[in-house]
Amino acid sequence: MNDRPNGAELLAAARVALLEELLTDLPEQRRYLARMVANAMAIAARELELGDGIDRAELTSLRRLFQDPEPDASEEMAARLEALNRRLCVEIRDGRFAGGAEEARLRDHLRRSLEARVAVSNPKALGR
């Protein structure tokens, strides 16, 4: 399916209409809610555009972290991502990755995957 405008483009157009045409007609005390609506639309649009790539990159990075060679094609990406993240949580809590190169590798993985997700939720927070 490649209907244009796609989902992200529709959200972007709707957001412009909300902020540039509707917002000024709203009473002052309703504008905060309208801005929240616009923010939710912006996040959703960025996720539609970037989400798959971010998930794939995170999965690749997790596999490298665990030296997990078998790319399980039968399994859905989201399920595999969830399973590896759960495993990572358990191992971190159990004290693996504490100190030295292991910890540096973990930090590197976390920084990259968190930055990718902040680029969706609030890209402004990255420019510092």
Add this chain to the structure above:
Amino acid sequence: MSLAERLPALARFIAEAAQATIAHIVHCRPLAGGAIQENWVLEVELSDGPQAGRHELVLRTDALSNVAVSRSRAEEFALIQTAHRAGVAVPEPLWLGGDLNVLGKAFFLMRKVPGVAAGHRLAKDPGFPIDRIRLAERLGEELAKIHALVPPQPDLEFLGTPSPHPALDRIAEYRRHLDALGLARPGLEYGLAWAERHAPEPTMITLTHQDYRTGNYLVNETGLAAILDWEFADWGDPDADLGWFCARCWRFGAVDREAGGVGARADFIRGYERGSGRHVEPGRVRFWEVMAHLRWAVIALQQADRHVSGREPSLELALTGRIPVELELEALRLIGAADPLECVR
């Protein structure tokens, strides 16, 4: 039942408490407040008695979604009374309404203090001149007064026995919350694991406010007017309050003003050291800034869960669910700065 329907019972309660024949509630409006407590401004006219005349009061009671971690209104009232007696700038606590027949839930009344609390206004422009050096110092001095209260305190018995290691308790608590939510958050797990390995022994245990930050105090033309929101106060490591106050996530966009977005860190710490007579170790404050981001991330996940679970659909709560990644990333940056690892590849 709404507060409006309860006003006659409330007026009778106030009259009795103030030893007046009649208390007339002239005006009553909700105060924009937190997700946990509900605040109302009441204008009350007392017909006679020792406090005859017009009074502006704030009524504080539980909101619908009561979060289990916060203290009861009776406990919060006792905390404010203790702080008031110790000379901390708080709204004068007046009367505790423990009788559920009045409002259907516990409440207390305090004297209204005029001023601005909103973080984004204080960080940018509160609408009146603000001496930022003096404000930051005063915030440090006021926090030192809170930390001068050490256990045991007869009126604060409900706080229980202080734990010898508040940081480790907190870490365990945040893990319990994460487990209860059933969420896999490697960023938070790493932050907590790092904190567990680097938690400093507390130098002392004092009363700690636990939510001492911009947004929870009032400022007016005369400067710092009152410290609010005592619902999380507990025995703890005083450095925890310093870290929470300075944490980047509570600077309301004014990230260069490291003291709560309103002033310089050096001014805040100077005021605190002068007030407490205690030397502040910057590394310990940094540790608690890491903890601040982890704590706020856990709270944000809990708030988002109220929406995600369907219990309380709300766009504001839903958006809160997208804040934790930023907090995890900031915690990671702080950890990297505090504890650089030699081998980066």
